[in-house]
Every structure is written in C-alpha cells, then in structure tokens.
Amino acid sequence: MSTQDQATAAPAAHGDLRARFEQEFGSAPDGVWQAPGRVNLIGEHTDYNEGFVLPFAIDRTARVAVAVRRDSTVRLLSTYGDQGVVTTTLEALRPGTAKGWTKYPLGVMWALRERGVGVPGLDLLLDSNVPLGAGLSSSHAIECAVITALNDLTGAGLAAEDMVLATQRAENDFVGAPTGIMDQSASLRGSKGHAVFLDCRDQTAHLVPFETEPAGLALLVIDTKVSHSHADGGYASRRASCELGAEVMGVKALRDIEVADLDEASGLLDEVTFRRVRHVVTENDRVLQTVELLGGPGPGAIGPLLDASHASMRDDFEISCPELDLAVDTAKAHGAIGARMTGGGFGGAAIALTPVDAERKVRDAVAKAFAQAGFAAPDIFTVSPAAGATRIA
Structure with missing residues (x-):
C-alpha cells in the first residue's frame, strides 16, 4: 500500500474511538468491533441467482463501539457527517422508518429481534473508512460489525451462516434493498491473503489463495x-x-x-x-x-x-x-x-x-x-x- 493510500485509509485508533464514545455517551463502551468492506473480484449479479461469487474482504473497515443499556433506548452516532445523536427505541423499530446510515444498525437489530434474539437497548458509535457509494459494500460493513457485536454481547451464538441471513433480511426487509448474500459473506468469512469462493445456493464457501x-x-x-x-x-x-x-x-x-x-x-x-x-x-x-x-x-x-x-x-x-x-x-x-x-x-x-x-x-x-x-x-x-x-x- 502506498503512503498516499495509508494516509487516506487509516481510521481513528481504537483508543480514540473509545475516548470519543465516552465523551459522547458518558461511559466506556463494552467493546469495539470491526468488519471490512469488500471487493468482488468476479461474479456480479450471480448471488441472487443462486450462483457463484468470488469476493474478498478488504483492508477498509467499519468499526462500532457499543455499550449495552438497561432500558430499550437506542442511541446512535457516527464520526462522520453532522447528523448528531439519533435516538429511538427497540419498540419503534419498523421497516421504512429509519433514515441515512442508521438504517443499517437498526435493521440488524430489527432482524435479530425477528429471529427471537433478545437484543438490548444500546449506545453505538460508528467509525468507517470504507468509501461510501463506491460499490465496496460500506453498508454491509456496518451491518456485519453490528451483528458481530450483538452476537457477542447477547451470547446468541449465531454461526456465520446465520449472521449472513440475518443481515440479508435487514437489507431486504428493513432497508428495502433486494440484495443477495455475497457482501455479508465476504465481510464475515474473509481471510487475509484469500478470496471467498461462495456457492450462493447453499452458502458453502472455501478460501482461495489470492495474493497479488x-x-x-x-x-x-x-x-x-x-x-x-x-x-x-x-x-x-x-x-x-x-x-x-x-x-x-x-x-x-x-x-x-x-x-x-x-x-x-x-x-x-x-x-x-x-x-x-x-x-x-x-x-x-x-x-x-x-x-x-x-x-x-x-x-x-x-x-x-x-x-x-x-x-x-x-x-x-x-x-x-x-x-x-x-x-x-x-x-x-x-x-x-x-x-x-x-x-x-x-x-x-x-x-x-x-x-x-x-x-x-x-x-x-x-x-x-x-x-x-x-x-x-x-x-x-x-x-x-x-x-x-x-x-x-
């Protein structure tokens, strides 16, 4: 990676994100989780046709600092933009009600609740260096970071395949985007130096060496x-x-x-x-x-x-x-x-x-x-x- 790339790619340090979280929400987060964007090496619009895709996770990530609350309030804040803290409740989560980037974490929470997972109220701070709107799956990076955090925090014990389907439901039914399972699969199942060869019919996947x-x-x-x-x-x-x-x-x-x-x-x-x-x-x-x-x-x-x-x-x-x-x-x-x-x-x-x-x-x-x-x-x-x-x- 060139010096120029490194300068534009680096997100805030872990400690900085934790400090910003504490400054905004008044207490330390329970943890920080990250999920990468992806590049699809080849296999476009084959995923929802139950075909084959070959994406790989990239070294650009969305990161979330999260703290569980004792009530049903949900507070969301991003390090970019000027939207400020967005506040809602678990009971208010319905398809079509969320705006902007908050659709993605709220969609994941909704989809997990639909699966019967006991999702708590929470405070969440998002930081991401996955370029927006570039086709590198910035939205799925957010969703995968959030579902990884909630899987840990709730002890739900969801396998990668379950998290893929839950984030797909968030995209399809909450966000309203008729996407397949490729992006989530790359973000959740990626490995350094490899692409993910995914059969979208049955979710079988294996890693293929890809080192340039x-x-x-x-x-x-x-x-x-x-x-x-x-x-x-x-x-x-x-x-x-x-x-x-x-x-x-x-x-x-x-x-x-x-x-x-x-x-x-x-x-x-x-x-x-x-x-x-x-x-x-x-x-x-x-x-x-x-x-x-x-x-x-x-x-x-x-x-x-x-x-x-x-x-x-x-x-x-x-x-x-x-x-x-x-x-x-x-x-x-x-x-x-x-x-x-x-x-x-x-x-x-x-x-x-x-x-x-x-x-x-x-x-x-x-x-x-x-x-x-x-x-x-x-x-x-x-x-x-x-x-x-x-x-x-």
Missing part, C-alpha cells in the same frame, strides 16, 4: 465518485429480469442454466431478458474459471476473465456508466492486465489488476482521462485481501 504482491501485481480500486444505491429501480429491474428468465426456462434459478443452454434460451426469451440471462450464465462460468486459475498459475492469469466480465456487464446487463467504462479502458491501455467494474453497477468503482511497475502510470492516466472528460476526480487506491469481522477491543 508475490505475483508482482497490485489491485487498484478506482472510485468513480458516481454514487449508486441498491435500493433503486435499476437493481430491482435486473433482478426481476433474471427471475423472469428462470421462470420461462423452467428452472429454479439461473444457476441451473449452462452456457450450452444459451442457444435454446435465445429462442424462448425476449431480446433484453436473454441478454440479462446470458450475463449471469457466462459470469458464473467465469467465476469457476477464475477459481481454477488462482489455484494453478495464479492471479497473473485472470486478466482476460476480468475484461470479459466487464464487457458482459456493460453490454448484456447494462449496469456500467461512462465513468466506469473510461476507468476500465484507460487502465487496460496503460498497463493493467485486466479490469472490470465491481459491485452492483450504475456507478461505484472499477478494479484494475496492474503490474506494480505500471501502477503509477495507470493511476496518472486514469486521473488525466477523467479530467479531460470533465468527470469528477476519481479516488484511486490499492486494496489487499484482509481478515473478516472480529472484536478488536
């Missing part, structure tokens, strides 16, 4: 500054197209369609639905190929699969945007061995797998291209596969 540095590579994240949200019509309409495609094809989910079945699908589906289906089917295949290559020749061999993934998302799933396309095309033209947009689309970030000796050239070229196009200056930084959610103090 020994291969002489860096993974650049190019945050386009085009904010996106899963709780909007674009994401929901893509999911509806996938469900329609599965229904017409007579399968439980698009996971059950092979690349060889696409000729048949083209004759049964309208043109738009077919392209949506083709993306998911071929993307599942690219995930499997990437896992195989990482277990053999290593990360230096996966560039063409990253490129093909971006082309599919741009042309078949139609979730890219001019800023993402410019980031990908410029990175590849100046030395990246593969690049693609990452995340739900309609903005957010791209990733570029780049030889270390070309990193500066790629950074400078992308920044220059954005300036010439009249786009906002992108935030460009490196990430490394990191550990999953845990208690840190």
Whole structure:
C-alpha cells in the first residue's frame, strides 16, 4: 500500500474511538468491533441467482463501539457527517422508518429481534473508512460489525451462516434493498491473503489463495465518485429480469442454466431478458474459471476473465456508466492486465489488476482521462485481501 493510500485509509485508533464514545455517551463502551468492506473480484449479479461469487474482504473497515443499556433506548452516532445523536427505541423499530446510515444498525437489530434474539437497548458509535457509494459494500460493513457485536454481547451464538441471513433480511426487509448474500459473506468469512469462493445456493464457501504482491501485481480500486444505491429501480429491474428468465426456462434459478443452454434460451426469451440471462450464465462460468486459475498459475492469469466480465456487464446487463467504462479502458491501455467494474453497477468503482511497475502510470492516466472528460476526480487506491469481522477491543 502506498503512503498516499495509508494516509487516506487509516481510521481513528481504537483508543480514540473509545475516548470519543465516552465523551459522547458518558461511559466506556463494552467493546469495539470491526468488519471490512469488500471487493468482488468476479461474479456480479450471480448471488441472487443462486450462483457463484468470488469476493474478498478488504483492508477498509467499519468499526462500532457499543455499550449495552438497561432500558430499550437506542442511541446512535457516527464520526462522520453532522447528523448528531439519533435516538429511538427497540419498540419503534419498523421497516421504512429509519433514515441515512442508521438504517443499517437498526435493521440488524430489527432482524435479530425477528429471529427471537433478545437484543438490548444500546449506545453505538460508528467509525468507517470504507468509501461510501463506491460499490465496496460500506453498508454491509456496518451491518456485519453490528451483528458481530450483538452476537457477542447477547451470547446468541449465531454461526456465520446465520449472521449472513440475518443481515440479508435487514437489507431486504428493513432497508428495502433486494440484495443477495455475497457482501455479508465476504465481510464475515474473509481471510487475509484469500478470496471467498461462495456457492450462493447453499452458502458453502472455501478460501482461495489470492495474493497479488508475490505475483508482482497490485489491485487498484478506482472510485468513480458516481454514487449508486441498491435500493433503486435499476437493481430491482435486473433482478426481476433474471427471475423472469428462470421462470420461462423452467428452472429454479439461473444457476441451473449452462452456457450450452444459451442457444435454446435465445429462442424462448425476449431480446433484453436473454441478454440479462446470458450475463449471469457466462459470469458464473467465469467465476469457476477464475477459481481454477488462482489455484494453478495464479492471479497473473485472470486478466482476460476480468475484461470479459466487464464487457458482459456493460453490454448484456447494462449496469456500467461512462465513468466506469473510461476507468476500465484507460487502465487496460496503460498497463493493467485486466479490469472490470465491481459491485452492483450504475456507478461505484472499477478494479484494475496492474503490474506494480505500471501502477503509477495507470493511476496518472486514469486521473488525466477523467479530467479531460470533465468527470469528477476519481479516488484511486490499492486494496489487499484482509481478515473478516472480529472484536478488536
């Protein structure tokens, strides 16, 4: 990680967060927990189609200092923004009532209560250095930090799989975003130096070695500054197209369609639905190929699969945007061995797998291209596969 990256990535120290908590709430927290954001290496919009994904937890985290209260009051404060302390009660937790970042911790509390967990009132202070709206799952990092804290504080004994499903319910039913299970799985089950190969049908997962540095590579994240949200019509309409495609094809989910079945699908589906289906089917295949290559020749061999993934998302799933396309095309033209947009689309970030000796050239070229196009200056930084959610103090 460059000095510039380190300067922008560092969150407040554990002691600083505890001191700020005590200053704001009048007593020390019971502990501090953190959960990472994630980069999806490959496998986009395959998760809710019961397919395969290959994300990894990153070295950018959301952290929460939490203290249990003796009443049902919930007080929430973030170190960023000027919203101030938000106060509510456990009894008032209902879908659609929370605003801003508080939707995520309150959604987790609601989902756990729906599961029968005895969630207490609490005071919570949030600190995060996961970029917002960049497609790096800043919201799920918050949720996973909170559910890890509550699992510890309540003694609920939830396994990672249970916490994944609870945070998914918080997203789907409380926040109103029809997301799958990939982001939570990466944040809760990540491991340093590895990606998480996840089968979204049954939640089976295993760790796949993914270390760029020994291969002489860096993974650049190019945050386009085009904010996106899963709780909007674009994401929901893509999911509806996938469900329609599965229904017409007579399968439980698009996971059950092979690349060889696409000729048949083209004759049964309208043109738009077919392209949506083709993306998911071929993307599942690219995930499997990437896992195989990482277990053999290593990360230096996966560039063409990253490129093909971006082309599919741009042309078949139609979730890219001019800023993402410019980031990908410029990175590849100046030395990246593969690049693609990452995340739900309609903005957010791209990733570029780049030889270390070309990193500066790629950074400078992308920044220059954005300036010439009249786009906002992108935030460009490196990430490394990191550990999953845990208690840190």
